[in-house]
Amino acid sequence: MKRKAEKQQTAAPAPVSAVAARKARMQQMQAAVSVENPSRGGSAEEPPSKKPRRTPEEEGQAQPASEETNVRITRSSRASGGRLKANKPVEKKERDPPVERDEKLPVQSPVPDAESRPDSDDEEEEQNAVVGETSVGVAPIQGDADAYETPADTPGLVQEFPLSKTRLNKSNIVYSDEHRLCVRIKEKMSLVLLGHYDLWVKRGVVSVMGAKLHPSPRLYRVYAPSTHSLPVIKCIAGVDGAAEVEVISCNSGIYRLKDLSPLYQRVWNGKNTSADKLTLKNVPSSTKRTFSVLYTSADDSFKRHLRPLHLEKQWSSAIKSLSQRGSRLKALICGPKASGKSTFSRYLLNHLLSPAPQTENNYCNTDGVAFLDLDPGQPEFSPMGQVYLAHLRSPVFGPPFSHPSLKDSHDGTIIRAHHIGASSPKEDPDHYVLATMDLMDRYRALLASYPQCPLIINYPGWIFGLGLEVATWLVRSLGLSDVVYMSEKGPMEVVVPLGQAAQEAMIPLTTLPSQPTDFVSRSSAQLRSMQLQSYFHMSRPAEINTPLWLDKPLSRTKPFHVQYSGQRQGIKGIMVMGSEIDPDLLHEVLDGSIVGVVAVESPRAILGQSDMPVMSNRNAGATENGHEDADVSMEDSSEPINPFIEGNVIRTPNEDLPYLFVGSGSSNPLDPKASRCLGLALVRSISVSSRQLELVTPIEGSAIRDALEQNHGIVLVRGQVDTPNWAISEDYYAARAAEKRHRDSVDKLKKNAESLDPQRQARVSATLKDRIRRASNVPWMTVIEDHASRQREAAEREKSLWKLRKKAYPGSDSEGDW
Template sequence: MMKRKAEKQQAAAPVSAFAARKARLQQTQTVVAPEKPTNTESTTEPASKRPRRSLEEALPQSISEDHARRLTKRGTLKADKVSQKTFDNEPRDIRRKKPEETVVDDGGNQTSSDEQSEEEDMEENGDDVINAEAEDGYESPVDTTLTMEFPLSKIRLNKSNIVYNDEHTLCVRIREKMSIVLIGHYDLWVKRGVVSLMGAKLHPSPRTYRVYAPSTHSLPVIKCVSGVDGAAEVEFKSCRSGISRLRDLSPFYQRVWNSANTPADRLSLKTVEPTTKRTFSVLHTSADDPLKRHLRPLHLEKQWSAAIKTLSQRSGRLQVLVCGPKASGKSTFGRYLLNHLLSPAPQTESNYHNTDGVAFLDLDPGQPEFSPMGQVYLAHLRSPVFGPPFTHPSLDNDRDGNIVRAHHIGATSPKEDPDHYVLAATNLMEHYRSLLATYPQCPLIINYPGWIFGLGLEVATYLVRSLSLSDVVYMSEKGPMEVVEPLSQAAGTARTPLTILPSQPTEFVSRSSAQLRSMQMQSYFHMSQPKETNHPMWLERPVFKNRPFHVRYAGPHQGIHGIMVLGAQISPDLLAECLEGAIVGVVAVESPYALPLPPSSSSSDPQNETNPPTTNNNNPERPSDTDTDTDMSNNQPAPPTIPTLKAHTTPTKESLPYLSPTSKTGTSTPLHPDSSQTLGLALIRSINPTTQTISLSTPISSSRLAHSLSQGHALVLVRGLLDNPNWAVSEEYYAARAGERRVRREITTRNTENEDRDEEEAEAEGERKKRVLASLKERVSRARNVPFMTVIEDHGRRRQDEAKRERRALWKLRKKAGPDSESEVGY
């Protein structure tokens, strides 16, 4: 009896992330019976497993219901069944059984009453399912999740540590070595003392920092480093950026931000209305979350902290390449190092201030930090960044930073064209050296993708030997040796120190890689940067409802001078169909040497065979730097870009300027990075052959496009292998459903308030309600009848039960770190 009581008390207490992981491993060993004899433990990390294709296959067969009930009663296992999400690569019979995560709350938050109203909508209208993107790098949602109570904040709000508060603001006193965790988005102002946040040391100043803490990632921890009288004072203020309104356009943005008020919020909001909500909530443990999501704090390994401290001491001389297997924490490490470099370290606060910023060279086109997928770029940061990538999908702010140069890869993996990838990386490195002329103390962080095996390893070792780096960081202590040994040899040849750190992956996540890419792409097309503010804003209107840009692709006032399709050759007759509804890169061609020109007749002259000109492997006719200098000395300027580009295009039946493939393989050769750069992405809405115009939706400013044209650059649209914009097709449908739910809630509220009205007023109000609901249902009906989208209806009770379980679904992440794994396939 005493033993049973002690076990209950231990199960009720909060546990740390490391203790919970250990408990899960022990539970797996004791509960799940092994099907195969155990083999000798490998020195390499295990390869990935195939995604589970059904819920029946995912259930552990060896766990009986009685045994699981006993474990739940003792507090060792608390499990909720979950269901799968919908993917294109799954069987069709499974896709028809997936629920839709619908939008619920009008105020940006989701409560238990909202969930009930959503279920009522499902009973009346049926459950609608829209096919989503294929998964990438994640298994299917796990069948059970351990709902343990994780400690988040080390302080509990009370009268002694709340300095002041109102309906929008909360000022908290944090004692040294204590921490606080919030979920949502807010502006942070340090009034007294020094606090640490995601690697940055924030000192008292008039400046505020915008922090995004969604449930899709581990929550940032705000810790007091030093204070006045042993404490620091920090003010949190609600912000209206509009990013929470994206929940009305995509189910991926639902259940992301803070929901109903937590116990700590109710304590600090006693003096205001009970319905008041801030854009952030204070959490003491994960059990305080009203939605019961899988929330975890963002902590670093001690070896990571030591490595960041060592690297930051190099200050302006730092040029580090961060590489490692997939899902090993490369992006997190790079973000922490970036923030640490942009704020003075404690031991150098008296004599060092970073005024030159930090250069960030992102070579991961699958999961970029400051741009949408399919691009590699060089960014110059001048302010710390607090938030996941979909909260800063582009960078164009004089205070925070800007993109120096970018190149369109056209795919989420560099393996599609390794030669072009290496040329782009080399060109970006050259522009970093040019940046050093203006900012001599600007360090460099290079983020290399998880493409670290096979050909990707050859590219990584080439970059280590040729870029003159100061450090190389490899994010996995488990090897494998097939990767570590070549990296060590390349680092030794370049006399560059190699640091090997343990990986720190997140075991459970609520979004897959493909879903995070869709969220980032959707955020990119909805974000704007007003000149009067220092922070971005997001618009909740569907992309196809915004006014497009109409650009001429032929005629005297031509704006688009060429169209290129990467990958396999496309027939000119199918080019228009290939472009409509696709995402393309808008590339500015600075010189005709960027084009893959055919061999000139002069090159066949026998007199030139003895001393052939130096050429580039990507463009046979593009001269090297030596040849360019020779041409300049002979007063032979380069030909104009736009006329040269027109001479190499083939008009289609719609008069589209098609840059058809010229290579013998039938594939298009990308534009050379030395003579071209990417301005951004655009979504092609339609092509009008009559007016010879293309309708584009793009966040690229018209001033930037005009500036590029004024410099004589030619604009080329590049169609790559990026994911289809399914999110854009379904935006109007989700927006219509959200509007219908809002009106229904308003009608329900008015019915309660107008019970005392007479019969005539009630009858008139009822007729008006019917007309409003009829118009809303018609809008929903029109929104679902669009091309490229299938809405599957199911009115059964089973759909409602699966929708409940779907809200708590998690993705179990398995790191792929073996030579035979699929790490080269996706990011």
């Protein structure tokens, strides 16, 4: 809280305080908004994430026309989060041309296209944009932040901000080609790159996001998108005064997600910078790596607000002090929202996981670090709605959407997870505390195998009221070694009780300054959508150690076919967290939603049902292949449903769905000690005739098979997770991207004077247009055409041309000038 008072000082022409600089910037932004829309009273004193909701007409007038079409997702206002409803058709209107602004006011820069594929032409991409966004960022809509995933129209000041301290030249470039770049970085100098790449430290020691990397044959995958502060590669110890690192392009496929969602557009590197061109002299001009070297933020072709990821001295001192505790470290990181808790936790985690130099006996500490993530709204290594205990063995470089899960990863594993079903624990604090205590028990059990494993606990920004009571209770009961509070501004009603609890537990309380950012390109709701989309599209092939992302829409992905009724029933029950719903509405609530796949381990899984008999034995019958192979079923033997679930299941009258409800008024959740979450799934459809559910999920078939072999029942839990609007619009954006690629290929053939088959090109073009039409003709999505962008572009080109009118004859009235 009190975010404005904690903003760090930004670059300014004169040495003024951060508060004064921000106030002056906000006044300029207010002036710009008042000039553009004098009839609408809006305040620019809040960051983009606090914008008020606008009507569709206002949104159409104010939003920049950087795209030919815009997609809006409509949903039901049902309190229980029911099925998406059809929206009335919106009348298509052309937008009025914008009012010209004064040059002294902050003006939005022209919007280029999203980042291109490594082998595409950026100039053509910018001229043929499918969907773009402003350079300022994306703002949610208050009260319904995830209902619209559209770019923000908040004007901002694009300032030149220093990034790298190292300038590339012939003396520090060891070698380079179209895939790699090897450079020397002098001590105390740094290098900042935008994109995603593999980092190989060959000589010296460098620091990246808190980790100290020594020379080794290992490659570290680094994700540096523009949505977050950019990692800084800094030399802290060198050979002959310099470290030598090699940066290698990687093809992870994560950049392809831009073809499925506009939230992933303009995230990675754009056109080659001056430093890139210097290292790409002997290769074709169209060559582009998956990373770019930036000296300042002005080098970015998209003119985004790029900032380096630097730590304050107090943060660095605290990290060094905490890391000295070694295996005795059990630190709780807490503080207000947007204070830097996740960043500090990630830095501390990487610092503890920094590999030491190899010794003669090749000793390596394999105990790793335990990471207890108690923030269900913005988890680090899992999709939203979960709390979990992870065991990390290697530093991780990238934002949460670059590692949405740790399944079969050499970086670490998820020991145990629980489905909270909401972005905040305030929905059910009792269940949240029980899940926390169970995860702490699992950590104590982990110490039996890894006795030197420290613990980092990331607490959410729920720090007021009941959240403060939970935090102080955790401080008194978890046996911690340290408490870190991420704000020096208080408030005192939080710091004082927290300090008293730490004093009672006889542990130190460290207060650190928050480190927020003035500019955000994605809101919290949109970052959650990006992480969910990344979670469902990520895969980990067995033959490689790094993840791959697939750009196939979920509607074209092979689903699980699960029986929910009959002798081959695989789903034992369907729970809906929160208030009780009418069984007739279960189909509406479940269809098209995100659910937690929970394995029930004991008949005491539902709180208050401890007197139920022991769960009967069942034989698993899952297929041998993964979820993308042949149809996968989660079925057991033909034995009846065990009494634990059977006594609480209500069959819906029309669909025969097993509605599992226990409680009075609200549903009792599953006991964390007797259940665990396997992951999330998207209910793509419900077939009433065959009594089957179609589930799309990245959960491996082996995980479900192992749960069934252990006589665990599978229950689907429908919580209050954000509506998957990104999944609904994937087909539309994929069709637009396919049409654009076809258009670019035709233009390239014409440019090279190659032969074309007009009939074939016409058939392909007609097929793609029909695909776009079918993808946009769905009742829950409205496509708003925007033809004003072309008119504005034509007007801008008209202004930039020099015109000359000649005399028709001496003395003619048609006489003109430049």
